[in-house]
Amino acid sequence: xxxxxxxxxxxxxGDFVLDASFTVAAGETVALLGPNGAxxxxxVAAIAGLIAIDQGSIELDGRRLDDGASAFVPAESRRIGVVxxxxxxxxxxxxxxxxxxxxxxAGVAKRDAAERARQWLADVGLxxxxxxxxxxxxxxxxxxxxxxxxxxxxxxxxxLDEPLGALDVATHAELRRLLRxxxxxxxxxxxxxxxxxADAFVLADRIVILEExxxxxxxxPEEIRRRPQTRYAADLAGVNLLRGVAxxxxxxxxxxxxQQSAAVSEARPALAARSIAIADRSVRGDVLVSIHPRAxxxxxxxxxxxxxxxxxxxxxxxxxLGDRVRVQLAAPLPITVEITxxxxxxxxxxxxxxxxxxxxxTEIGVEPA
Amino acid sequence: MSRSITAFxxxxxxxxxxxxxxxxxxxMLALATLASCGNGSSSSAEREVxxxxxxxxxxxxxxxxxxxxxxxxxxxxxxxxxxxSSALREQILDGAPADVFASANExxxxxxxxxxxxxxxxxxxxxxxxxxxxxxxxxxAVGLADFERPELFVGVCAPEVPCGSAAVEVFASAGVxxxxxxxxxxxxxxxxxxxxxxxxxxxxYATDVIAADGAVAAFExxxxxxxxxxxxxxxxxxxxxPDAAALVVGFITSSEGRAVLExxxxxx
Amino acid sequence: MTRPVPTRVPPALAVFGxxxxxxxxxxxxxxxxxxxxxxxxxxxxSDVVTDxxxxxxxxxxxxxxxxxxxxxxxxxxxxxVDFPGRxxxxxxxxxxxxxxxxxxxxxxxxxxxxxxxxxxxxESVTGLLLPFSTWGVIVANTFVAMPxxxxxxxGALRNLDPxxxxxxxxxxxxxxxxxxxxxxxxxxxxxxxxxxxxxxxxxxxxxxTITFAGNLQGRTQTxxxxxxxxxxxxxxxxxxxxxxxxxxxxxxxxxxxDRWWRSS
Numbered sequence: 001x002x003x004x005x006x007x008x009x010x011x012x013x014g015d016f017v018l019d020a021s022f023t024v025a026a027g028e029t030v031a032l033l034g035p036n037g038a039x040x041x042x043x044v045a046a047i048a049g050l051i052a053i054d055q056g057s058i059e060l061d062g063r064r065l066d067d068g069a070s071a072f073v074p075a076e077s078r079r080i081g082v083v084x085x086x087x088x089x090x091x092x093x094x095x096x097x098x099x100x101x102x103x104x105x106a107g108v109a110k111r112d113a114a115e116r117a118r119q120w121l122a123d124v125g126l127x128x129x130x131x132x133x134x135x136x137x138x139x140x141x142x143x144x145x146x147x148x149x150x151x152x153x154x155x156x157x158x159x160l161d162e163p164l165g166a167l168d169v170a171t172h173a174e175l176r177r178l179l180r181x182x183x184x185x186x187x188x189x190x191x192x193x194x195x196x197x198a199d200a201f202v203l204a205d206r207i208v209i210l211e212e213x214x215x216x217x218x219x220x221p222e223e224i225r226r227r228p229q230t231r232y233a234a235d236l237a238g239v240n241l242l243r244g245v246a247x248x249x250x251x252x253x254x255x256x257x258x259q260q261s262a263a264v265s266e267a268r269p270a271l272a273a274r275s276i277a278i279a280d281r282s283v284r285g286d287v288l289v290s291i292h293p294r295a296x297x298x299x300x301x302x303x304x305x306x307x308x309x310x311x312x313x314x315x316x317x318x319x320x321l322g323d324r325v326r327v328q329l330a331a332p333l334p335i336t337v338e339i340t341x342x343x344x345x346x347x348x349x350x351x352x353x354x355x356x357x358x359x360x361x362t363e364i365g366v367e368p369a
Numbered sequence: 370m371s372r373s374i375t376a377f378x379x380x381x382x383x384x385x386x387x388x389x390x391x392x393x394x395x396x397m398l399a400l401a402t403l404a405s406c407g408n409g410s411s412s413s414a415e416r417e418v419x420x421x422x423x424x425x426x427x428x429x430x431x432x433x434x435x436x437x438x439x440x441x442x443x444x445x446x447x448x449x450x451x452x453x454s455s456a457l458r459e460q461i462l463d464g465a466p467a468d469v470f471a472s473a474n475e476x477x478x479x480x481x482x483x484x485x486x487x488x489x490x491x492x493x494x495x496x497x498x499x500x501x502x503x504x505x506x507x508x509x510a511v512g513l514a515d516f517e518r519p520e521l522f523v524g525v526c527a528p529e530v531p532c533g534s535a536a537v538e539v540f541a542s543a544g545v546x547x548x549x550x551x552x553x554x555x556x557x558x559x560x561x562x563x564x565x566x567x568x569x570x571x572x573x574y575a576t577d578v579i580a581a582d583g584a585v586a587a588f589e590x591x592x593x594x595x596x597x598x599x600x601x602x603x604x605x606x607x608x609x610x611p612d613a614a615a616l617v618v619g620f621i622t623s624s625e626g627r628a629v630l631e632x633x634x635x636x637x
Numbered sequence: 638m639t640r641p642v643p644t645r646v647p648p649a650l651a652v653f654g655x656x657x658x659x660x661x662x663x664x665x666x667x668x669x670x671x672x673x674x675x676x677x678x679x680x681x682x683s684d685v686v687t688d689x690x691x692x693x694x695x696x697x698x699x700x701x702x703x704x705x706x707x708x709x710x711x712x713x714x715x716x717x718v719d720f721p722g723r724x725x726x727x728x729x730x731x732x733x734x735x736x737x738x739x740x741x742x743x744x745x746x747x748x749x750x751x752x753x754x755x756x757x758x759x760e761s762v763t764g765l766l767l768p769f770s771t772w773g774v775i776v777a778n779t780f781v782a783m784p785x786x787x788x789x790x791x792g793a794l795r796n797l798d799p800x801x802x803x804x805x806x807x808x809x810x811x812x813x814x815x816x817x818x819x820x821x822x823x824x825x826x827x828x829x830x831x832x833x834x835x836x837x838x839x840x841x842x843x844x845x846t847i848t849f850a851g852n853l854q855g856r857t858q859t860x861x862x863x864x865x866x867x868x869x870x871x872x873x874x875x876x877x878x879x880x881x882x883x884x885x886x887x888x889x890x891x892x893x894x895d896r897w898w899r900s901s
Binding site: 093 | 809
């Protein structure tokens with residue numbers, strides 16, 4: 001379809017072989033999620049035109065950018081807006097000149113370019129930051145300048161390489177929300193490269209998981225959460241993400257009608273609430289709660305010492321993944337728990353059986369949402 | 370190309386052997402020089418060392434002179450230090466450990482004597498300035514008047530060194546205003562540039578032309594303007610062994626010494 | 638404001654570092670000691686000295702600018718383009734830094750002299766002759782000075798994060814625009830330091846110049862050559878000229894080089 005990005009990248013670098021194919025439709029955000037060394041930055045470089053691919057093809061908006069042989073459109077002619085890891089703002093140029101850089105390179109007159117750059121800075125909430133040097137910007141401000149710089153050329157594709165990677169936790173969540181808004185206002189395909197599953201799950205319509213140069217799974221956040229197909233996917237995608245409202249060390253979690261869609265789709269109404277105790281009493285307001293599957297323990301009876309977060313739950317589904325067993329719990333708190341096969345045997349778990357779940361307040365991650 | 374390399378190399382290490390000027394590559398000349406240095410120091414163990422500071426233009430002649438002295442006086446080991454006379458004078462006045470000084474002109478020697486560093490210098494050789502012309506450039510330069518032709522590349526020695534101050538006198542007495550392109554700081558460098566064809570004509574010592582062995586054409590100056598350079602030698606007050614120093618001076622001024630000098634074109 | 642922690646100096650470093658400093662300071666003191674201060678004004682005001690000063694400033698500045706014009710692109714090629722023989726070329730480019738300048742001057746004569754490989758055809762076509770001309774001084778100066786700029790700039794280019802250039806390319810900048818608007822400004826401090834080093838080397842150049850360009854007051858006699866010939870006759874003049882060289886160099890090095898090196 002017009003506007004789409006269709007990628008099939010084959011690159012060989014010594015022992016490392018990258019073979020990744022995926023498609024991103026106009027108006028869609030796809031997260032390329034993978035561990036370090038998976039080949040994510042090679043994919044970025046190939047799409048951006050910083051390296052040539054050995055096999056396959058890269059097509060954007062019906063235009064062939066690279067076919068692994070004769071066709072190669074150089075980086076400066078690809079019309080791809082890239083937000084680089086660490087943002088790479090030009091240190092010798094003020095924020096305004098960074099944003100105007102692409103326009104000036106495209107031959108836009110100085111005054112025009114400055115005017116449009118000023119508007120872009122205002123659009124990302126940085127009106128009045130025109131003369132700031134990159135070294136005088138905070139991480140979040142730098143990210144937004146980088147975003148404005150990438151968008152100013154009205155590119156055919158927006159490519160974001162770890163756009164939230166360099167930020168501290170507090171600004172991370174806030175900027176993720178802002179980034180989501182900006183992503184949605186961009187019409188073309190959006191590609192988000194990240195190693196952080198939370199970013200992928202919150203921002204992406206679809207997730208492509210890349211491991212050791214190969215795409216191991218593609219699907220909606222929902223599909224990946226429910227049916228992770230590799231250990232890596234299970235590890236990262238399996239993190240339970242819950243929305244709620246925090247107050248004085250307690251989070252009221254919004255539990256949705258369908259048990260498994262606990263993550264973050266905001267459209268669905270909350271039917272019931274469940275309180276979770278957290279360690280940090282200072283957090284207030286909307287939060288994203290993350291609970292690692294292995295942080296939850298399962299018991300046949302109410303556990304001794306009565307941890308504050310202990311509840312009786314119904315087992316919804318059991319799945320054996322090699323040396324681990326993933327247990328989906330149903331109401332009242334629909335989360336995934338990971339235990340050893342031995343523990344699963346001892347508990348005599350089966351679909352529909354009743355079990356006590358417990359998690360320490362200190363094991364629960366909370367960040368503003 | 371190879372011709373220029375050879376000529377240049379020989380100008381750099383000219384003391385080793387005048388016959389090598391046109392034929393021996395730079396590297397061999399350099400090696401020969403290194404080797405001769407090595408010989409000098411290794412055989413000096415039990416012999417009396419006499420350090421002779423000699424004007425650069427005496428280089429080839431004094432290398433032969435050294436051999437002759439040592440052959441006649443086995444107990445003496447002559448070590449040569451060659452440089453411009455003025456530079457040597459400064460070194461001597463600064464207390465350099467020299468035993469004998471052979472200067473290319475009398476005024477430089479007079480400075481050393483006036484400073485009390487030497488006494489009773491003796492003139493032992495003379496040298497004439499001659500016109501040297503490159504043999505290939507075909508400029509037809511044969512007289513001092515040609516030094517006024519602006520299209521020619523003309524070089525002399527810098528007026529600060531003896532061959533240059535002599536040239537200044539020559540031009541003055543001939544009433545010639547030379548159109549100079551360079552004033553080289555020493556005569557061998559000047560000669561090398563004439564041999565290489567970078568310069569067309571220049572004023573050099575007659576002995577240098579002989580050393581160049583046909584690589585340049587030489588024309589004598591008219592008697593009326595000719596400039597005779599008188600070389601003088603003296604034992605220095607600072608000599609460690611005054612007798613050995615006197616012996617070396619005596620040999621240089623003897624008929625034997627004169628014979629050595631004459632083979633290199635010096636007058637007496 | 639925080640209270641700075643005083644640096645503690647190990648005695649061994651102080652002693653050896655101090656001796657190292659004296660190696661440079663004592664000769665300067667010696668020069669000042671031999672300077673004929675009462676005659677200094679008269680000596681410096683002489684024709685020979687003012688001509689040499691003017692010529693030295695002219696040729697060293699032009700050489701530094703030529704080094705900039707040709708050395709920066711050369712450094713870029715060496716740093717960024719993987720062509721066959723690159724290592725060899727890099728070695729050749731830095732050769733003038735280790736070669737005795739006199740040898741460099743001789744090589745220049747063989748190449749650009751009247752009978753030189755390039756000099757002879759160049760003269761017959763353009764009538765231009767480098768030896769014994771001010772341009773010859775500039776060529777000799779550039780030959781020995783440019784390597785300092787090239788290695789400084791090449792080092793800076795290699796240290797520059799290439800992703801900035803990638804970022805500029807992704808913003809639609811052509812390779813030359815990237816070079817002009819991103820690469821050059823980002824290596825600015827090193828460029829300045831390299832330029833000053835090249836200028837300083839050109840100012841002090843002697844061996845290649847006298848061999849290639851000769852010595853003639855007002856045309857090819859730079860300050861170092863004037864010192865050399867003056868040493869043969871009038872040591873006071875030589876000392877006075879040396880003092881000028883030292884003063885100019887120190888002023889420029891302190892004012893410019895330190896500033897650039899601090900910021901780079």
